[in-house]
Amino acid sequence: MxxxxxxxxxxxxxxxxxxxxxxxxxxxxxxxxxxxxxxxxxxxxxxxxxxxxxxxxxxxxxxxxxxxxxxxxxxxxxxxxxxxxxxxxxxxxxxxxxxxxxxxxxxxxxxxxxxxxxxxxxxxxxxxxxxxxxxLRIASPARQREFLDSVGVDDAVCSAYATAWSEFQRVDERLARLQGEQAENRQRADYLRDCLARIDAVDPAPDEYGELRDKRSRIEHAAAIAQGVSEALGVLDPSQLGEEGSGVVDLIGRSVQSLRGIHVAEPFADLADRLENVSQEISDVVFALSDAGAVMDGEMDLDAINSRIHELDDLLRRWGPTIADVLAWRDHARLELEDVDASPEQVDLLRRERQDLLDKAWKTAEALSGERAKAGEALSRMVDQELGSLAMSGSHLEIRVTRRTDPGLLDANGGDDVEFLFTPYPGADALPLGSSASGGELSRLMLALELSAVSYRAAERQGRDAVPSHDxxxxxxxxxxxxxxxxxxxxxxxxxxxxxxxxxxxxxxxxxxxxxxxxxxxxxxxxxxxxxxxxxxxxxxxTGDSRIAEIARMLSGDQSQASMDHARQLLHSSVLG
Missing domain, CATH: 3.40.50.300 (P-loop containing nucleotide triphosphate hydrolases)
Known part of the structure; x- marks a missing residue:
């Protein structure tokens, strides 16, 4: 206050x-x-x-x-x-x-x-x-509905509808968003399918790209490789090339035999052992060179290798920079495609959930509408009684609660149109509040409304403590x-x-x-x-005599003894029982 x-x-x-x-x-x-x-x-x-x-x-x-x-x-x-x-x-x-x-x-x-x-x-x-x-603060239908709800509608009923409407709105907005995304989702799904088809057609292996580049390098240098291998083998072991003559391996073998023929053990036996180790190492090199030559003969042709590298390069440009990145993108795309493809099912599911929540909100709105209609009728009767005591006999306030017929017309405030219609005298048309009464009549009508509202609330909270003054x-x-x-x-x-x-x-x-x-x-x-x-x-x-003097002035314009006595009498009688 x-x-x-x-x-x-x-x-x-x-x-x-x-x-x-x-x-x-x-x-x-x-x-x-x-x-x-x-x-x-x-x-x-x-x-x-x-x-x-x-x-x-x-x-x-x-x-x-x-x-x-x-x-x-x-x-x-x-x-x-x-x-x-x-x-x-x-x-x-x-x-x-x-x-x-x-x-x-x-x-x-x-x-x-x-x-x-x-x-x-x-x-x-x-x-x-x-x-x-x-x-005019209460002339709008929205304010009239607020006033009626604040006076005569149970807070629990209002809260139940607010919750039902909020749940419906949440799903409705989600559905609208998903439907709006469907065209975009279809485009995205087509793109993902094309990409996956392109990657699957190439079917890259994790280490394939590096291996192919190495092969191509070897093939491009095949002549030099063959000549070098041949020359090396000719020096080390000509027999590998089908030629006669002594190579390094044969010469080292002879050296070993010569050292073994010396009947003095040291240091010649140790030197012979070391030469045998060198001979074994050279033999391994000869075997490796011979094997490399065989592999060169069995590698695919250069055109096939270049074609494969070109296919892999195309994937790397799109989803690289490495084959591992391409394969990771493919795995992610497959999961995303499952989500995108599932959107029609999600839409159908949300449509059913939306309808269920709309039905629930509609039923809750029915309870809210019933409360409003009951409160409107009671409040109208109480206001008419108050108007009769405020020099407005014959005036009538109708609180009209019109139930909407379609659940699709629900809004945050329910499914009703609330309107206060005032008839200033018998036979007059019922007109919207604010356009059918003079300023004084409207003030008294608002007083009647407030008085009736207080009486209605008091009747509803019987047995409770009175509202404290600070509230x-x-x-x-x-x-x-x-x-x-x-x-x-x-x-x-x-x-x-x-x-x-x-x-x-x-x-x-x-x-x-x-x-x-x-x-x-x-x-x-x-x-x-x-x-x-x-x-x-x-x-x-x-206060006191000063107030009596002011009441006397209001009664007769002066402060004569008669007006002062009248003022005292009026103040004495103006006490609520």
């Missing part, structure tokens, strides 16, 4: 501080004194706009307003503040706006600069303004008494006082019959400064 409102430089108000009570506070004063400026200040801190021309009369270059609200730590306003990065300390929220005569305004939440729309979001759960310029919302009514007098004015005041048992209520009124029901009263008056030749506005609370 609002604990303090401070205003500087707004219209004729140079500086003012008001501290409304937790129940009903009335703001009274002569016409033109500036009562509406206090409402402008509240609109200002609630993120509303203000005409810079209203600043000019104060002699300042900036108007400034700040509201201090007492809130619970788990209130929606604290949640909104937290989303804006603002921590609430000691259960108090400070909403501040400064608007210069020219230039951009500044918005602050608990001393931290925030966008103006943040103040608007935070204040939505703190303040409800019912003034001639504010009534109260602040309701502000302006021009609610337009066109009302006599007994209807008394009933209007009584109902405002009754609303104040549950919520904080601030009323701007010119009727004593309404003001007398208040727990607190604030008077706005003009103050003339002859020296400065200026007029400003004074805001002051009144």
């Amino acid at each position: 609002l604990e303090e409102l401070e205003v500087r430089g707004l219209g004729p108000i140079r500086s003012a501080v008001i501290n409304p009570g937790p129940r009903m506070t009335v703001v009274t004063g002569e016409t033109g004194a500036g009562k509406s400026m206090l409402l402008d200040a509240i609109r200002l801190i609630s993120g509303g706009r203000v005409d810079s021309a209203r600043i000019a009369g104060t002699g300042t270059q900036e108007c400034w307003a700040q509201g201090v609200f007492r809130v619970a730590q788990d209130s929606p306003a604290c949640d909104e503040a937290a989303e804006a990065g603002v921590d609430v300390e000691d259960g108090e929220l400070f909403l501040t706006r400064a608007v210069p005569a020219s230039g951009r305004s500044r918005s602050m939440l608990c001393g931290r600069t925030v966008p103006r729309n943040v103040l608007a979001q935070v204040s939505r759960s703190l303040v409800v303004i019912h003034g001639q310029s504010d009534q 109260r919302c602040t309701y502000i009514f302006d021009e609610v008494d337009a066109g009302v007098g006599g007994r209807a004015a008394v009933e209007l005041g009584r109902r405002l006082a009754r609303l104040a048992r549950e919520e904080q209520v601030i009323v701007v009124t010119h009727l004593a019959q309404v003001a007398s029901w208040a727990d607190d009263q604030i008077v706005v008056s003009k103050r003339v400064d002859p020296d400065a030749e200026s007029v400003d506005t004074v805001v002051r609370p009144v």
Whole structure:
């Protein structure tokens, strides 16, 4: 609830501080004194706009307003503040706006600069303004649905539908995304198949490329290789070439025999052994050279090798740089192709899941619709009863809940169209709220709605503890008494006082019959400064005799003994039973 409102430089108000009570506070004063400026200040801190021309009369270059609200730590306003990065300390929220005569305004939440729309979001759960310029807040079907849900629909039913809708939306979005990707997936699948077919046709082996290049190198140098091998063999062992003569192997054999023929063991036996080892090593070389020559004779022709290398080079350019990379890409492509090919099955599966979730959401929406229809009927009856006591007998509010016929028409708020239709007098057409009532009638209709809402909520929470004062919302009514007098004015005041048992209520009124029901009263008056030749506005609370004098002024325009006695009697009788 609002604990303090401070205003500087707004219209004729140079500086003012008001501290409304937790129940009903009335703001009274002569016409033109500036009562509406206090409402402008509240609109200002609630993120509303203000005409810079209203600043000019104060002699300042900036108007400034700040509201201090007492809130619970788990209130929606604290949640909104937290989303804006603002921590609430000691259960108090400070909403501040400064608007210069020219230039951009500044918005602050608990001393931290925030966008103006943040103040608007935070204040939505703190303040409800019912003034001639504010009534259209509930004129839209969306706001009417929100109001009906907040009054008469079980939170569990709303939560159940919100969960069902969220699950449906998740699968619906996934399905739409997958369907949108199907054409791209088909193209990708065709590409993968072509690539895999190309790689499989070549069927490369891991070490094949290097081996083929070595073979090609040998074939390209075959003549030089053959000549070198032949010459080497001719020196080492001519018999390998079918020639006669002594080679290195034969000569070393003779040397060994000569050394063995010496009958002195050392060092000749050791030297003979060493020559035999050399002969064996040379024999191994001869065998290797002979084998290399045989391999050369059996290798494929150069054209076949070049053709194979060309095929492998094509793979390496596309998926290399090595054969191992090509084979790894092939394995990955096969797995990806399985996923891409499976997308039609995934689409069918998601379609079935989407339909199941849509059916579930539709059934949940039916329960939500039933709750709304029940609450709408009950709230309409209660509002009509209240209107009869507010000098609007014969007026009728119809809360129409129209169930949509197709599950495809569901949205985040269910499957209903909610509309508030108002009939101002018998025989008149039922028209949408906001286009069928005058400002005063609309204010009283909103009062009837708020009173009925409080009564409905109270009936629903019977047996629970009363709502603590720091959880109260602040309701502000302006021009609610337009066109009302006599007994209807008394009933209007009584109902405002009754609303104040549950919520904080601030009323701007010119009727004593309404003001007398208040727990607190604030008077706005003009103050003339002859020296400065200026007029400003004074805001002051009144109690005791001062309040009796103000009620007397409101009754008869003076403070005669008769009007004072009348004021005392009115205050004495304006007490809720």
